[in-house]
Each structure stands twice: as C-alpha cells, then as structure tokens.
Amino acid sequence: MALQVYNTLTNKKEEVVPVTPGKITMYLCGPTVYDYFHIGNARPFIVYDIFRRYLKYRGYDVKFVMNVTDIDDKIITKAIKEAVPASEVAGKYTNAFFEDLEKLGVEPADEYPKATENINEIIALIERLIDKGLAYQIEGDVYYSVAKFSGYGKLSGKNIEELKSGARIEIDARKKNPLDFSLWKAAKPGEPAWDSPWGKGRPGWHIECSVMSMKYLGETIDIHAGGSDLVFPHHENEIAQSEGASGKPFVKYWMHNGFLNIEGEKMSKSLGNFFTARDIMKKYHASVIRMFFLQKHYKSPVSFSEDRILESQNALERIITAMQNIDIVLKDIDFEDNDDQKVVEQIAGLKSEFLKNMDDDFNTAGAMSNIFDLVKEANHILSKTSLLREDYITLKEIRAIIEEFDSFLGILSYKEEMHTSVSEDSLISILLDVREQLRKEKLWNLSDEIRDKLANLGVEIKDYPDKTIWMKKIKS
Ligand SMILES: [Zn+2]
Structure with a gap:
C-alpha cells in the first residue's frame, strides 16, 4: 500500500504523490516565542518529527522547515509587562524552545527561519500582493482584500458571506471588509519597527508562514502541518497570500493534529490550565511523552492526566524490559549460519503490519499495538523452559525490528532510565x-x-x- 494522508483541503485520505518524485517538502507552523511551550503545543512538534523521520525511513529525501515567530503582540505585551525589550523576551524563549525540543528527542529542522530575519522578503511579498490588487494600504497598515481571492474559505469550508455576517462589529472601520486581515502593521509608539514602503511597522503573523514556506521550500510544497486550531484563519490566510501571489497551488497535503484536552477542555495558555513540556520532563522521561502521543492517532483529541502518562510509562517499560531480556538471553549466542527462513518470514509479516499502519495516515496507535504483538511474542519465548535454535533467531529478529523502528519512534533511549x-x-x-x-x-x-x-x-x-x-x- 502506498503512503496515504488525510488531507484537510479535500477532506479525505489521499495517496502522497510529491511534487518532485522521491522528495518531500514539509512545513510546520512554529512557536510564537513569548513563553515556555506547554505539553499540548508539544504534540505537533513530536508527531510531525516522527512522521518526518518515518518518511526518511521510507526513502524520501525530506526537507523540513519550521518558523519561529519572534515578533508578535504577545511578545510585545510580555516585554512591556517585564519592562525589557521585545527582542530580549523573544531571545530567551527561542533558546528555551530549542532546549525543550532537543530534550524531547526532536530532530532539528533543516531551517528555523525567524520573522525578524526575513523582513525584506515579507515586504517583497506584500508588494507583490498590492501590485496584483489583492492588498491595500491605509495609513501605514496593509490589509489583504479577502473578497479579491476567489478561493477564500476552501480549506476551512467556510463561506465568506456567512463569515461576514458572523463577524463582530469591526473596530477598524477603515477595512474594506471585516474579514480582511493584516499583512503589515503600522508602528505604535515604543514598539519594535522596521522601515517599509508604507512607513515604519512590523509584519502580521500570517504573511510570515507564506514567506518562509515559499522561500525555503518553493511555491508549491507537499505537506503543511499544524494544529487543527490553525485551519482558520491562519492556514486559510496563508493560502490566500501564497496562491494570490504565485497563482500556483500552495500546498498539496494539509495535515492537522487534534488538541490535547485537560479535564475535557483544550489545554491553552489563555485558559490557564496548562503544564509546560519543561515541567513535565522534570518528572517523566521524554520517551514517555513520545509514547503517550504515539499511542493515539494524531488527529484524535487526547486527554492529558498523570494517570495516562503513567500508563504510557508502563507500556514503554514493557517494551524496554523485553528488549533488555532479549539482550541477556542472546548474550553468548553465536548466530553464524543461523538463518531460519520460516522465522524470518513470520517476523516479516508482523513488520509489514506495522508499516501498513504507518502508511495509513500515520496510524501510530495501530503501529504501537503491532509493537506489542512483537513484545508478546518475545515474552512468550522468554518464558519457555528451554529455547530452540528458532527461538533465538526469532528473538534476534524481534530485537532488530524494534531497533529499526526506533529510528523514527525515538523511544528506546528510555532504557538508560531502566539500566x-x-x-x-x-x-x-x-x-x-x-x-x-x-x-x-x-x-x-x-x-x-x-x-x-x-x-x-x-x-x-x-x-x-x-x-x-x-x-x-x-x-x-
Ligand atoms: Zn503558520
């Protein structure tokens, strides 16, 4: 079976056919660096890290980019509160972001472009949109004219007229349409600002992702990923900007992960019901957190509680214990000329079940149950009173497969904890x-x-x- 992913744009599972055969370009919306990220934010970082590594394992040449939003209202608000420059807030939490990603076992992206380092490119894209009549400026602000882009709403399935009538009474009466969104914001006193053709100001959030994605990955990319809360307006706006400017399809496959809930509510900073990934990693190994997300399909909502994290820790310990016991049993076994076709075929069957699940829209929950089938088989052999040659070969094969899969699962490092x-x-x-x-x-x-x-x-x-x-x- 060929690799399939659920595409939010078409609302169905589709076979992945990359723009360039053998290559996959992938973009993930990165953090706004004004605080430590919480465990709900960690979900996309972890799941798309696993998918990216799986694609590599499957032989694709993957280029992966994640932006860092280092200028934003939230950063400015925090800077004012702490009476420090906005760049200091952004610098501190950018460093923390990279530290936490590393601890979570996330492989570094190929590029981590920052908004403030791409101001010229952002201005150039806004100028293109103005030239095409898709954007307009008023007193130093530049807005995207949503009504001018016929595809607006195609990702979220929202209808412009309905959105308009549902929009709140617009505070900014200068906009042509209440749905028009900021591309460039005129500087307010004391705020960080850059020179532009429209006077001093700073970029809006949405334009940043269009610029970074097209700059590093090309005008049409394969996979653009993010949390399901980004479908509207963020990703809808990215499509309007990118396709409006290039006239080409922006993204082939839009992937969106589900939320992490806590006591039935979405974990979020605004609700105040959050745990930082940093705090959770003080108590639980990163592999346990990865395991926690692996045991659910990425699109499903997941409920967070310490009991559930402990369940994942137990599950992971079952895998590690089996691996350690296999190591002990196989310690002095000489495998020369040991090739049992029957065993190899039987294990290959279990392996292909796992791969089938991963190819089916990255069904990691199913794939992990296949791992537990392998663990069960190993434990069954380990409990025998005497082992035959084929038992040793089976154990060896099981160990090799789990280690091979760990090149993208990233959970076996937990064995250091259990050593x-x-x-x-x-x-x-x-x-x-x-x-x-x-x-x-x-x-x-x-x-x-x-x-x-x-x-x-x-x-x-x-x-x-x-x-x-x-x-x-x-x-x-
Ligand atoms: Zn984005």
Missing part, C-alpha cells in the same frame, strides 16, 4: 554462582530461597538445561 547499575549486575551474578554451587551440592531449599527472594526484587532466574541466566520480571 541496572554495574554493581547491581555483578551482585546478582555472585548470587547466581553461589546458587549454582548449592545446586551442585543438592541443597535445593537454599537455592530455591535465593531464587524466590530475587523474584521479590523483580529479578527472575531462568534455569535452562545448559545455563542459568537472570532477567527482569515482565510487568503485567
């Missing part, structure tokens, strides 16, 4: 040696006591006919 220390490792080995001696002397009660006491500590002893090993007890 037993060297001293712990050697103490258990000493106990096993003592127990071995006791068994040789037929002191079964004592040897069983050691086994049972270790079991209480979560260490399981396995007596195979040819050797004894220990592994971590599997969590149910």
Whole structure:
C-alpha cells in the first residue's frame, strides 16, 4: 500500500504523490516565542518529527522547515509587562524552545527561519500582493482584500458571506471588509519597527508562514502541518497570500493534529490550565511523552492526566524490559549460519503490519499495538523452559525490528532510565554462582530461597538445561 494522508483541503485520505518524485517538502507552523511551550503545543512538534523521520525511513529525501515567530503582540505585551525589550523576551524563549525540543528527542529542522530575519522578503511579498490588487494600504497598515481571492474559505469550508455576517462589529472601520486581515502593521509608539514602503511597522503573523514556506521550500510544497486550531484563519490566510501571489497551488497535503484536552477542555495558555513540556520532563522521561502521543492517532483529541502518562510509562517499560531480556538471553549466542527462513518470514509479516499502519495516515496507535504483538511474542519465548535454535533467531529478529523502528519512534533511549547499575549486575551474578554451587551440592531449599527472594526484587532466574541466566520480571 502506498503512503496515504488525510488531507484537510479535500477532506479525505489521499495517496502522497510529491511534487518532485522521491522528495518531500514539509512545513510546520512554529512557536510564537513569548513563553515556555506547554505539553499540548508539544504534540505537533513530536508527531510531525516522527512522521518526518518515518518518511526518511521510507526513502524520501525530506526537507523540513519550521518558523519561529519572534515578533508578535504577545511578545510585545510580555516585554512591556517585564519592562525589557521585545527582542530580549523573544531571545530567551527561542533558546528555551530549542532546549525543550532537543530534550524531547526532536530532530532539528533543516531551517528555523525567524520573522525578524526575513523582513525584506515579507515586504517583497506584500508588494507583490498590492501590485496584483489583492492588498491595500491605509495609513501605514496593509490589509489583504479577502473578497479579491476567489478561493477564500476552501480549506476551512467556510463561506465568506456567512463569515461576514458572523463577524463582530469591526473596530477598524477603515477595512474594506471585516474579514480582511493584516499583512503589515503600522508602528505604535515604543514598539519594535522596521522601515517599509508604507512607513515604519512590523509584519502580521500570517504573511510570515507564506514567506518562509515559499522561500525555503518553493511555491508549491507537499505537506503543511499544524494544529487543527490553525485551519482558520491562519492556514486559510496563508493560502490566500501564497496562491494570490504565485497563482500556483500552495500546498498539496494539509495535515492537522487534534488538541490535547485537560479535564475535557483544550489545554491553552489563555485558559490557564496548562503544564509546560519543561515541567513535565522534570518528572517523566521524554520517551514517555513520545509514547503517550504515539499511542493515539494524531488527529484524535487526547486527554492529558498523570494517570495516562503513567500508563504510557508502563507500556514503554514493557517494551524496554523485553528488549533488555532479549539482550541477556542472546548474550553468548553465536548466530553464524543461523538463518531460519520460516522465522524470518513470520517476523516479516508482523513488520509489514506495522508499516501498513504507518502508511495509513500515520496510524501510530495501530503501529504501537503491532509493537506489542512483537513484545508478546518475545515474552512468550522468554518464558519457555528451554529455547530452540528458532527461538533465538526469532528473538534476534524481534530485537532488530524494534531497533529499526526506533529510528523514527525515538523511544528506546528510555532504557538508560531502566539500566541496572554495574554493581547491581555483578551482585546478582555472585548470587547466581553461589546458587549454582548449592545446586551442585543438592541443597535445593537454599537455592530455591535465593531464587524466590530475587523474584521479590523483580529479578527472575531462568534455569535452562545448559545455563542459568537472570532477567527482569515482565510487568503485567
Ligand atoms: Zn503558520
């Protein structure tokens, strides 16, 4: 099956056919840097990181761009409140943004263009729109004339006339149409401002994404992604700007992720019910947060609570425990000339189920259940009293597949958290040696006591006919 994604523009799943065969251009709306981002904001950063890496894994040459909005009303408001320059607020939270992304295991984008570093390009695009009669200026402000763009509303499915009648009484009576949106804002006293043909001012938010996307990825890009709250007006406006200027389709596939809710409400800064990703990472490993999002389809809303995060942590621990136990069992096994066609085919079947799910609009929830099928199979083998050659090969294959998938899932680094220390490792080995001696002397009660006491500590002893090993007890 070819890779399919749900396209908001057409309201259906479509096969991904890139503009240029073998290449995928991808744009994600980035943060407005006026605060630490919350766990709801982290969702698009994580899920599109996984999708981007999956596309690479599938052999595409992916170019990925995310903008940084470093000039905006929210930044200015915060700067006034803290009596510091806006650039200081933006600088501080831009750094924090990159730190948090790194901690979340997100691969850096190919470009992170900033609004303030692209003012000339923004002005040039606004001039193009004015030349085409799609924008007008009034007293230093420039607006996009929504009525002049026939495709307005095609992404959100909104109708201009309905929107107009629903629009609030417009404060700015100078606009031709209440739906017209700002491309350039005339400077107010004390605000950061740049020279432009319309006087000093600063760019609007929507124009930034049109400029960055076209500058780095071309006039028609493959995938443009963001949260579902951006469909209208932000992405609708991006289409009006980009297609209005270029006359070409702006984006082939629009992807939108669902919200993160907390107690039934959308997590947002304005509602004040948010946890920063930074705070959550003080308590939970980034892999656990990735796991939490992986277990849901990206389009579904997801409810956040500590219980749910703990469930994800448990699920992740089941995977890691199986991987660690496989490592222990396979430690001294020589795999030379070990190729069992039947086993390889059986595991290849499980692998293709996983890939089918990922190709089906990145169904990570389904794909993770395929991982748990592999873990279940591994645990079944690990619980046997003696292992056959094909068991060892199956374990080896399972380990290899999970490691391969981790190139885009990014969850196995959690094993560092679950690593037993060297001293712990050697103490258990000493106990096993003592127990071995006791068994040789037929002191079964004592040897069983050691086994049972270790079991209480979560260490399981396995007596195979040819050797004894220990592994971590599997969590149910
Ligand atoms: Zn955007």
